[in-house]
Amino acid sequence: MKQVPQKDAPLKLNDAGTWIREGVSYEANEPDAFALEEALRQKEKHTGEVVVITAGPARAMQVLREALAKGADRAIHLEDDAFVGLDAYNTARAIAAAIKDEKFDLVFTGLQSDDYGYAQTGVILAEILGWPHATIIMQIEKRTEQDGGGIRVKRELEAGFFQFVDMPLPAVLTIQSGINKLRYATLIGIKQAKNKPLRKVTLAEVQSAMGANLQKIERLYLPQKTKNTEYLEGPPAEVAKKLVEKLKNEMRVI
């Protein structure tokens, strides 16, 4: 899971114009929240253990705390400010190094992050682990041994199309938003979360697995407007009048 700025948080550029200023409100990346929920549901169906992992500064601990309160069994925190600036390849390499002694059957990620929007970390992680993957998943069923075992997943394709894919385990799946309904943490869950195991991993522990970023953000800036937007201002009744006039005389749709 990844911690990202809240959807409506006002963002400001840093002085170098290469990233945003810290100190805004953060939340769990939305597709990642659906990935966690799906993991919890799979555990409820098939038993097992849900482990949640994040790479980020100390503040990202909040994402893990919430996940533990919702029902995850333990957490891994790759904690360092440097994890914010990694490209997807390095993030995946750091995560792979941190879980090398684990024996997972399934790794879920959200299909993309709301900050960088690479939509790559999960797939890269699969390649590093040598596992098969499937992306933009809307449903996961365990297959019986008679049917060949493994899982059957439902992939979302474009324009309303879908496809079922059978695949062996272990596997990496990137989860689409809306695959399930998110739960809230209960009071008892929040209490229990405090006693659940948390493993911290430092940058030094995984650095040998990482390399230089292969993508460099030269400059971050506000989008240049390509359209000449006309702002309609005033009290609502007046705005409504102006807009109807535009709809009639300029857009000519009424």
Place this chain on the structure above:
Amino acid sequence: MADTILVVVEQRESKLNRISWETITAGQAIAAQTGWTLEAAVVGSGVGPIASEVAEKKVAKVYDVESARLEPYTPDAFVHALREFLAKHPAKLVLMPHTYQVRDFVPKLATALETTAISDVIGARYEGGKLLFTRQMFQGKFVADVSFAGSGSCFVTFQNGSFRADKVEAGAAAAPVETVNVDIPDGVVRNHPQEVFKEAKQAVDLTQAEIIVSVGRGIKEQKNIELAKQLADALGGELAASRPICDNGWLPMDRQVGSSGQTVAPKLYLALGISGAIQHMVGMKGSKSIVAINKDSEAPIFEIADYAVVGNLFDVVPPLIEELKKAKG
């Protein structure tokens, strides 16, 4: 490495995905700026006719990369085939459209080659001997110029609509087509895809609608959908929504506009409480007129709006419905 730009054309079930023309336009633009050679490749089984179709465009050469194991699509087979191909025909830049299929295999391919993919790019320019790729960040609130800092092939995927398919240049004569047979051994392909299908009956065809009123998270509650419905009725248009609204079940999936829903280009697209996530905007930015009503003045939807109302939709929409009724008599 040769100064080659390779465009990997997308096909599904032996039909060219037309978004590939946009990628070729992008390749032609970059080739014109850098002086590099532009080539194209089609990957699949029995896709020679597509290779010939692409060869009519202004490209130096087209490769038809063939294996029976490339149909149906799987990430394992595509990565295996393109790895083998690129080992023999290295390219400095490998360009593809940012489709769901490409998203499924490109990160794996780039990782296998120990390089990177700059994804969902909306523009490219060559400046001081360096290629800069523009991509949106923070859901479109910012854009970034990104450069490639590696030494291998640089993969780039282009967002739908960033270059114009109708601007693709035809060649003076058909480019040569070379068939490259790749060997994909047993055991490489681990996933077994089933037939592609469409879920529900498409009850409404939004692509035919001239007027669309679309609702986003700003509508807040299911019961407020009725207000948007009244506005759509007053305008004589169809009601549509961004993904979260359909995920919540507030409107059926066939009313979803965006990359996972329908792509529309009506005369009027009126966005109510839609912030303008990238996945939504790719589905409606071709609309003739866009009106956006949103209380967040920094919402990315305003970047592409013709008319903007910064305000609470619950204050603006009721008088708007009244005015429309009056205007229509």
